[in-house]
Amino acid sequence: MKVPVVDLSHCSLCEGCLEVCPSVFRLNDARYIEVVELTSYPEIEINEAIKYCPEDCICWEEV
Numbered sequence: 001m002k003v004p005v006v007d008l009s010h011c012s013l014c015e016g017c018l019e020v021c022p023s024v025f026r027l028n029d030a031r032y033i034e035v036v037e038l039t040s041y042p043e044i045e046i047n048e049a050i051k052y053c054p055e056d057c058i059c060w061e062e063v
């Protein structure tokens with residue numbers, strides 16, 4: 001299955017992914033972007049988030 005992954009070392013916390021795809025990305029208590037655990041991920045919305053991430057730090061990973 002494909003899951004989205006955020007490279008936190010490049011994330012600038014612009015919160016764009018939270019706006020584009022709030023069902024998948026969230027800001028945790030430590031103020032890092034986290035990927036919510038889901039049984040399947042909405043590909044279209046996540047591809048939008050990937051496209052708009054200014055740091056290019058979201059990608060798909062095969063697990």
Ligand code: SF4
Pocket residue numbers: 006010011012013014015016017018033052053054055056057058
């Ligand atoms: S859009 Fe990219 S840079 Fe912005 S908060 Fe999300 S992962 Fe971080």
